[in-house]
Amino acid sequence: MANVSVDNNQSQGLPPTIFWRIAEDIPQLLQWGLMAISIIIPFFLWWLLASFGTVEDVFLPSPPQVAEAFGHLWQQGHLIQDTAASFLRVVGGFVFAAAVSIPLGIAMGTFASIRALFEPIVGIIRYMPAAAFVPLLIIYLGIGEAPKIALIFIGTLFFNTLMIMDAVKFVPKELIETTYTLGGKRWQVLFQVITPYVVPNIIDAFRINMATSWNLVIVAELVAAEQGLGKRILLAQKFLKTDEIFACLIVLGLIGFLIDLSLRLLFRVWCRWAIK
Amino acid sequence: MHLEVANLSKEFTTKEGNVSALKNVNLHIETGEFVCTVGASGSGKSTLLRLIAGLDYPTSGKITVDQVPVIGPGRDRGMVFQRYTLYPWLNVAKNVEFGLKLQGIPKAQRRERVSYYLDVVGLTQFRKNLPKALSGGMKQRVAIARALACEPKILLMDEPFGALDVQTKESMQQFLLEVWRRTGTTILMITHDVEEAVFLSQRIYVLTARPGTVKQEFQINLPENEQGARSYHVKTLSDFQRYREKITQLLRDSTVEQEVMVG
Structure with missing residues (x-):
């Protein structure tokens, strides 16, 4: 009780803080430090657990062992081949999905009629887990590239579409109406006002859904593939090479991170106007 | 009129x-x-x-x-709203030019009208700025210039x-x-x-x-x-x-x- 009353006498209002500021930036140095810690501490714990823990090497390889496995895979040429195979599948599926979801999402956001026509069916299909389509896709399309690309297409199409549709709803009505009073036709509003307005949201949607396509490519490869990081992981499991599994997982994480960074870069270059 | x-x-x-x-x-x-x-x-x-x-x-x-x-x-019938009036991805000059472009007015004529109306609203020196860099008053000036550039009745x-x-x-x-x-x-x-x-x-x-x-x-x-x-x-x-x-x-x-x- 005494402490509380002293506190009240000495300070009025919220006490200042650096770490717990809400919706404000923290000092650059602190930010970089915390970001470094975010990587270093898990890595250090892993190393500690692998070196001094009671877990056997077979189950938890240490960082040097993983690095060694990584070197192996690299020298044999597997790593490049597998990464390229997985990457191309993701890009392929994603490009197809984008080619459909951008026009469809914009159309659904713009026209209540198109929305009424597609929203119910999209709303149902998107709750069907994409991975559940794998058997069907294999029956339809065999075990080549087609079913894998189709899986990524299915897995990202609906979320991309709905996210783009939602973005269109945030185009200010005044902006659309102003365009009419400047002599704009409906198609001009669609292509020259709504579309450029949602470009930043499209890039953001892609960043989020890219993670899904990385998940799905591995699922597809676990089922049937000649090459690919998922296939590599499956092979490694058969021979209990956990170090290779770890190496592949790290590669997966890093590539995903790089894709994310490049989309962010694209955002900065293309959508300078949308950066606060 | x-x-x-x-x-x-x-x-x-x-x-x-x-x-x-x-x-x-x-x-x-x-x-x-x-x-x-x-x-x-x-x-x-x-x-x-x-x-x-x-x-x-x-x-x-x-x-x-x-x-x-x-x-x-x-x-x-040109219109100026209270808010959300500018195309945020276009700079001041391109905002003013937008209506003229929609109407398919030739480039030379567009350029002439844009520079005239930018001068009318006193924003010639800000022609390259994005809307986000403008104050509220300046934004409305751009919106007015953009509406006037179409020379409405x-x-x-x-x-x-x-x-x-x-x-x-x-x-x-x-x-x-x-x-x-x-x-x-x-x-x-x-x-x-x-x-x-x-x-x-x-x-x-x-x-x-x-x-x-x-x-x-x-x-x-x-x-x-x-x-x-x-x-x-x-x-x-x-x-x-x-x-x-x-x-x-x-x-x-x-x-x-x-x-x-x-x-």
């Missing part, structure tokens, strides 16, 4: 039933006039402007521009300075009068600010609420300078005060009536 609004009514359908926003509104505007419509909130003044712009449809009545009925929005303004601070608002009013004098554009502006309306207008329509209807029309006779525009000192004149008080009283009475009715 002759804009005529005849027996215009607008009802909105809501869950509680039909609400009459405008009832039997009659007004007209002639070439080169600066007319304001003042009304309290709920008087349907924005609805009126939207109907004239063709962005909404009347329940009954008629709007004509040069005897031609209004059936939808068009570039003969009439410029419709929906509380264009409502979101600005008092100082900026006053300088924008002065600015608008100068633009009006220089370009000779016909202007119909909606505002709830009586002082603004008296300062700017040649004529004022006072709209009362629920249903919105023209209560009275005022001819504003205040001295103009040799260029044909008013300057700030008119606000100190007793005539100015009288207009302001009369209109304010009119709006207050109608608000009281309405509150008594609701109560």
Whole structure:
């Protein structure tokens, strides 16, 4: 009780803080430090657990062992081949999905009629887990590239579409109406006002859904593939090479991170106007 | 140019039933006039402007521009909104140019008009700036320039300075009068600010609420300078005060009536 009353006498209002500021930036140095810690501490714990823990090497390889496995895979040429195979599948599926979801999402956001026509069916299909389509896709399309690309297409199409549709709803009505009073036709509003307005949201949607396509490519490869990081992981499991599994997982994480960074870069270059 | 609004009514359908926003509104505007419509909130003044712009449809009545009925929005009726007015991905010059591009006007002519109207609004040096780098007042100047660049028969303004601070608002009013004098554009502006309306207008329509209807029309006779525009000192004149008080009283009475009715 005494402490509380002293506190009240000495300070009025919220006490200042650096770490717990809400919706404000923290000092650059602190930010970089915390970001470094975010990587270093898990890595250090892993190393500690692998070196001094009671877990056997077979189950938890240490960082040097993983690095060694990584070197192996690299020298044999597997790593490049597998990464390229997985990457191309993701890009392929994603490009197809984008080619459909951008026009469809914009159309659904713009026209209540198109929305009424597609929203119910999209709303149902998107709750069907994409991975559940794998058997069907294999029956339809065999075990080549087609079913894998189709899986990524299915897995990202609906979320991309709905996210783009939602973005269109945030185009200010005044902006659309102003365009009419400047002599704009409906198609001009669609292509020259709504579309450029949602470009930043499209890039953001892609960043989020890219993670899904990385998940799905591995699922597809676990089922049937000649090459690919998922296939590599499956092979490694058969021979209990956990170090290779770890190496592949790290590669997966890093590539995903790089894709994310490049989309962010694209955002900065293309959508300078949308950066606060 | 002759804009005529005849027996215009607008009802909105809501869950509680039909609400009459405008009832039997009659007004007209002639070439080169600066007319304001003042009304309290709920008087349907924005609805009126939207109907004239063709962005909404009347329940009954008629709007004509040069005897031609209004059936939808068009570039003969330019519009300036209070907010969200600029294309955020286009710089100032490209915003002003946008309407001309939509209409397929050749490049040389576009460039000429853009530089003329940027000069009119005094933003030539900001031509390369993105909207996010502009102040509220500057944004509205761009919006005005963009609307004027299409050379509409009439410029419709929906509380264009409502979101600005008092100082900026006053300088924008002065600015608008100068633009009006220089370009000779016909202007119909909606505002709830009586002082603004008296300062700017040649004529004022006072709209009362629920249903919105023209209560009275005022001819504003205040001295103009040799260029044909008013300057700030008119606000100190007793005539100015009288207009302001009369209109304010009119709006207050109608608000009281309405509150008594609701109560």
